Amino acid sequence: MALSESQVPPDAQHYLVCGTEGCERNCQFYCNDCHQQMCEQCRDEHQKNKKTKSHEVVPYKQRKRQLPVEKCQIYPTKEMVLLCEECQIPICYKCTATEEHRGHAFTDLEIDFDENISLCHEEIAKIRNYFEPTSQVLKKENAGDVKEIKKIMDGIRTSMKAEAESMKKLVDTVTSENIKQVDKIEQSLLETFNGQTQKIDDYITYLDESSTNIEQITYALKSESFIIRPLPETSKPVPPIFTAGNYSKEDIAKLLGRITIQNTKPENRKIKPMETASTQLKPTGKQSKQGREKSDVKRTLSLSSSVTKVREYTVLVVDNVFHISLGKSGRLWVSDSNGNFVQIDLQGNQLQKIQTSGGSGSYRHTVTQDGDLIYTDRNNVINRITQNNTITEFIKTGDWKPLSIHSSHINGDILVGMETDEEGKVTRYNKTGIEIQNIQRDNKGQKLYKYPQYITENINGDVCVSDYGNDTVVVVDKSEQHRFSYTGQGSGFHPCGICTDVLGHILVCDSYSNTVHLLDQNGRFLTLLFTEQQGVDYPRSVCVDDDNNLWMGQLTNKVTVYKYLQ
Structure with missing residues (x-):
């Protein structure tokens, strides 16, 4: 079954086909003279042929790489096929007769090219032998870190949910206690109302009993000793007021906790340095080295707790x-x-x-x-x-x-x-x-x-x-x-x-207060490096050298050098 494009491994290669016209068998051999790839059958025929039986046919992996076609700059119609051993430059056959190369020794450029290609392949093999296993180790460590991070994040989620559940229980407890308090207040108020209702009912009964005997009432009205009881006193109880809690989302977040990103630089994985082909991996160019040195210095430098005088010139x-x-x-x-x-x-x-x-x-x-x-x-x-x-x-x-x-x-x-x-x-x-x-x-x-x-x-x-x-x-x-x-x-x-x-x-420099102000890259004031109390006399000019020393000129004839970074 043919693989779809998405299923083909990234390192897969097409199989080699025999270079003989009309032949589609797999390539196994290579003719270094013809620079042609061959199958086993075509190789046999090639070596039987009188014209080509002296050709060097080798297994494909041992082949000589064909020299790229490049024209000579002096004789544009000729190809560069020789290497001048003394001048170490490629030339064409016609150049060998020039005065510039007279008496020099020459080698086949294809041989030199093949040797260089072989050396490159050896170095590439060494590099791959180092980096491929190392990459697999890093990949494995990375996969382990993925599992660990997932485990940590799951733990954080569990802790968050537990914190929320705990908070919910506390909310339920407080709410339940408040409701009980409301129930008690309500019961007390209802008892007060019921008592006042009973007093009014008793008073009505009293009036009914007093009015059953009209004669008695008439007599009583003429009598100075007859007294009607007043209405019983009643009151309107004051109900409680519920005051809602005053809180915000931030308050809840504080109670439940926050997730924070640590302000810590990730630790680089420790990799065993490559021992092979190290000479092939040196940085090229002076600027690369200087840039790396400045980067290293920047990572390690910080403000010193005090400023130290290094030297002074008059x-x-x-x-x-x-x-x-x-x-x-x-x-x-x-x-x-x-x-x-x-x-x-x-x-x-x-x-x-x-x-x-x-x-x-x-x-x-x-x-x-x-x-x-x-x-x-x-x-x-x-x-x-x-x-x-x-x-x-x-x-x-x-x-x-x-x-x-x-x-x-x-x-x-x-x-x-x-x-x-x-x-x-x-x-x-x-x-x-x-x-x-x-x-x-x-x-x-x-x-x-x-x-x-x-x-x-x-x-x-x-x-x-x-x-x-x-x-x-x-x-x-x-x-x-x-x-x-x-x-x-x-x-x-x-x-x-x-x-x-x-x-x-x-x-x-601040000439008004005899100080030197230090700001960060965004203009935030950090500190005064020097003050008048330190003997600074009208600082006028400053510069920093490659060793991170501060040079300061004052309104005298003195130049002073200080160390302010560590």
Whole structure:
């Protein structure tokens, strides 16, 4: 009976058919010279034939793989069939006569190809021998976990029903007791009513008896001693009032209990590492390794309970540390408000000094992915200093005065904060200086910035700006949507230098209170990393290095390095 498509196993294969024209028998053999699959009968005929009896016919599994047809780039009409052993490149027969390959040794490319294919199949076999049993083990463990989860969930349902039954019994008990109380009150009230009815009946009887003797009544009326009893007193009893219970669905849920999802990361199953073919499974590319290392760091890092000073530098040739940027190999660029640029190494040694045109706005800078320094300068220009100290004009900003600048660690884009006529904006340029985005207003048409004097980018692509004109940190996502604004903790917040770390924290200097505020990725205030009591003197600029150390420049000529993550 033929199997339907849904019944065919996923690893099923079509049986091999003999390659001889007109023959439909099963294939068992393979001719390595003709590259043809054969049945047993056709093989016998093939080996009897004078033209093909010298051909190498082997069992199908031991066959040589046919070399793919690929034309030579130098001689397009020829096929590449040889391997130059010295150059290790495939060539055609005609290439062997060229000067480039003269005197070289050559091998049949098909042999080399077949060897490589065989090696690949061996490695694949090793991999399958590891992963298939391991997958079955994981599948079995997963099935066991399914049973366990079902058992746990059934237990939870049973507990819920038991809790509800217990609650129902309590409700029935309370209701029964209340009804008994109502019955007693009703009985008491009825007894009162019955007593009053009896008094009235007795009074009527008394009147009837008094009126039976008219003479007696007449005589009594003339007599001053005749007295008629008054009506007996009766009252209208006050009935009880039922006050309904005041409760909500949440109250009932609290009484019956809740089911909660544990905020615990699922534990990864432990798998024995693969011992075979390990050299074939190394990650390719530097970025893959770096991404994995950053991911590992992110999983293990957290805020430290205290901030520790690692080291401190004194930069003698600047009046103040208005801005800092970290370059390659931990080298630091420092600038002051007079346009002096200094580069120092990890030991605090001065490597180079550059005097810009100076003036307001000529002290914001950033290091690109290529290691060049770009900085804002007068006349609405952004300059580039290459690593061989060549200064070139990089970007002209027109009527807008550039205030802040940042080179993206994500894609190398250049973010520039600018202002003109009491209004600010952020412009994004690509690595070559071509304008690709302008961020100026929110979705309601309101101005986002006034004086964006420091700028950075978060790990998720958010653009984070310290706006000194509005005393606000403004955060916009990469699609220009305003995410949030942060205005400090109370009055007097003047944001300056700003940076982010591998966890997405936003660190911003507050020159008003001599503090550094730490926010999470969504703008929630976490803590003050530094306060005036810790000796911080007008913090102006911050950045975080690859070792997750915080570098801070102050309105002195000192740069201090701290450890705040653990």
